[in-house]
Amino acid sequence: MDTKGNFPYQNTSLVSLPKEKWKDIPGFEGLYRISNYGRVKSVPRERVMNSPHGGVYMSKEMIRKSKLDVKLNKTIGQNLYTLLITLYKEGRIYHFSVARLVYYTFGKAFDLDDHSIYISYNDHDGRNVHISNLVKTDIQTIKLLSYEKGRAVSHLSVLSKPVTQFDTQGNPVESYPSMYEAGKRTGLNERNIAAVVSGSDHMYKGFFWKAGIHKRKLDLSKISRNAEQDMINVGLKKRLGLKKVDLANPPAYLNLSTQSMKGERWHDVPGYKGLYQVSSVGRVKALKKISEGKQQKWMPERIQRLTIDFRLGPKGKEIPGSAFACMASNGVKKLISVPRLVYFLFVKKFDITDSTLRVYYKDGNSLNLHHSNLMLKRGVWSFKKVRERK
Numbered sequence: 001m002d003t004k005g006n007f008p009y010q011n012t013s014l015v016s017l018p019k020e021k022w023k024d025i026p027g028f029e030g031l032y033r034i035s036n037y038g039r040v041k042s043v044p045r046e047r048v049m050n051s052p053h054g055g056v057y058m059s060k061e062m063i064r065k066s067k068l069d070v071k072l073n074k075t076i077g078q079n080l081y082t083l084l085i086t087l088y089k090e091g092r093i094y095h096f097s098v099a100r101l102v103y104y105t106f107g108k109a110f111d112l113d114d115h116s117i118y119i120s121y122n123d124h125d126g127r128n129v130h131i132s133n134l135v136k137t138d139i140q141t142i143k144l145l146s147y148e149k150g151r152a153v154s155h156l157s158v159l160s161k162p163v164t165q166f167d168t169q170g171n172p173v174e175s176y177p178s179m180y181e182a183g184k185r186t187g188l189n190e191r192n193i194a195a196v197v198s199g200s201d202h203m204y205k206g207f208f209w210k211a212g213i214h215k216r217k218l219d220l221s222k223i224s225r226n227a228e229q230d231m232i233n234v235g236l237k238k239r240l241g242l243k244k245v246d247l248a249n250p251p252a253y254l255n256l257s258t259q260s261m262k263g264e265r266w267h268d269v270p271g272y273k274g275l276y277q278v279s280s281v282g283r284v285k286a287l288k289k290i291s292e293g294k295q296q297k298w299m300p301e302r303i304q305r306l307t308i309d310f311r312l313g314p315k316g317k318e319i320p321g322s323a324f325a326c327m328a329s330n331g332v333k334k335l336i337s338v339p340r341l342v343y344f345l346f347v348k349k350f351d352i353t354d355s356t357l358r359v360y361y362k363d364g365n366s367l368n369l370h371h372s373n374l375m376l377k378r379g380v381w382s383f384k385k386v387r388e389r390k
Contacts, residue, residue, distance in 0.1 A: 007127045008038060008039055008129075008130070009039060009068075009098070009129065011039065011063070012063040014041075014063060020036065022034070023035075025101060026105065026109070027089075028087055028089060031089060032087055034105055037129070037130050038098045038099070038129030038130065039063055040064045040101075042064055043061065044058060044059055044060055045059055046058055046059075066083045066084060066085050066098055067083070067084045067086070068083060068127065069082040074199065081125065081127045082099075082126045083099065083126060083127065084097060084098065085101070099119040099126065099134055100112060100119050103119045103131065103136060106131040108136070110136065116138060118136075118138055118142060119135070120134070120137045121133050122135060159178060159179040159180050159190050159194055160178050160179070160180065161178060161179065161211055162176060162178060162212055162213050163178070163182050163193060163209055163210065163211055163212070164176075164210050164211075164212060165182065165207050166207060166208040166210065166218045167206075167207065168208075169220075170218035172214055172216070172218070175213045175214065179197070196209040197210060206290070208223075220288060223288075230256055231247060231255075231256055232245060232247065232250050232254045232256055233253070233255075233256055236253070236306065239310070252264075252282055252283055253282065253367045253369065256302075256305065257303065258285070258301055258302065258303060260279070261279075261281060263280070263281075264279045264281050264283070265346070266279050267346070269284075269336070269341060270341075270344070270352070271329070272327055272329055274287060275289065275329060276327050278338065278341045278345060279342075280346045281369060281370050282306075282323065282342050283303055284304040284306070284327075285301060285302070285303055285304070286299070286301065286303075286304055304326065306338065307324045308320045308322075308323055308324075309324065320367055322366060323337075323338040323369060324336060324337055339366075342374060343371065343374045347371050347376070348376070350376060356378055357376055358376070359374050359376055360374070360375050361373055361375075362375060
């Protein structure tokens with residue numbers, strides 16, 4: 001089905017656009033072609049069948065879908081777009097910027113591996129990759145133009161602003177008249193301090209930094225992640241084949257929001273106090289912390305994605321099994337059973353190391369980890385139930 005949109009890359013029709021021209025992508029002749037609009041076409045060709053019996057078939061000509069990468073320009077509050085395309089050749093995967101391929105093919109060839117060469121956009125919109133909108137440049141020119149047009153703030157003006165230094169607990173340590181002065185007096189790099197102040201980083205050399213003169217303690221709970229986290233576990237949703245999910249009230253096993261669900265209670269995970277908590281509905285929370293090692297990065301609170309142990313059902317169809325969560329302490333990572341933790345913390349204490357004791361689900365749904373749905377039985381219990389059904 002053709003995808004109609006406001007930009008050529010969204011159009012998957014094989015019918016050429018007005019004045020659209022096509023050329024082989026250098027290095028991928030006979031495999032892919034690209035147009036002056038930035039659309040990429042897979043060339044029909046003979047391919048080997050992926051089956052025990054072998055054989056070949058002729059693939060169909062088709063327009064390949066580009067991936068749209070989106071980042072926010074905080075200075076102007078607008079999104080920055082980059083179109084990316086994945087190509088395949090002789091079993092290898094290649095990732096390219098569509099704009100670079102268009103300019104290379106229809107403009108002037110350059111070293112695609114030279115990442116000091118940038119392709120920019122006359123209208124500042126990375127979704128418009130027509131050759132007429134592209135210009136070859138470098139990072140210094142891009143920064144200068146961004147400063148002149150108000151799309152970025154010069155580091156010179158930023159570094160002259162006052163700043164306050166906080167310790168790992170959020171207590172104010174010292175205030176400085178400028179980031180230059182802060183760097184001079186602490187021996188730390190003022191640009192890295194500026195990166196924390198701007199939100200690009202959370203912490204530098206074990207300290208938080210905030211613009212201005214501050215006397216009050218820093219509220220660490222308000223320090224968010226650099227990248228926005230998905231509100232639901234998209235990968236698990238897709239694996240389960242779920243087409244529709246109520247985003248306002250998703251099931252617990254998909255819910256990645258740090259906001260507690262109705263009636264949800266939390267307890268520390270035994271052996272991971274101060275690091276992880278598990279809830280009465282089977283969600284796992286990684287608590288805010290400072291990472292180990294020299295970098296000492298700030299890790300805000302987040303909900304862990306569950307790892308589901310899928311298995312083949314009686315009809316050969318994949319069905320979800322037990323739920324696990326990855327937890328780390330002192331550099332050691334472990335996959336830990338979530339239903340066992342929920343039962344131990346919210347139903348009844350038991351020897352959690354006893355592998356003969358297993359958690360089962362009253363409604364038969366292994367994704368329903370609510371404490372009221374769990375029951376603890378010896379492993380032989382399930383075999384007895386199978387015999388009874390027979």
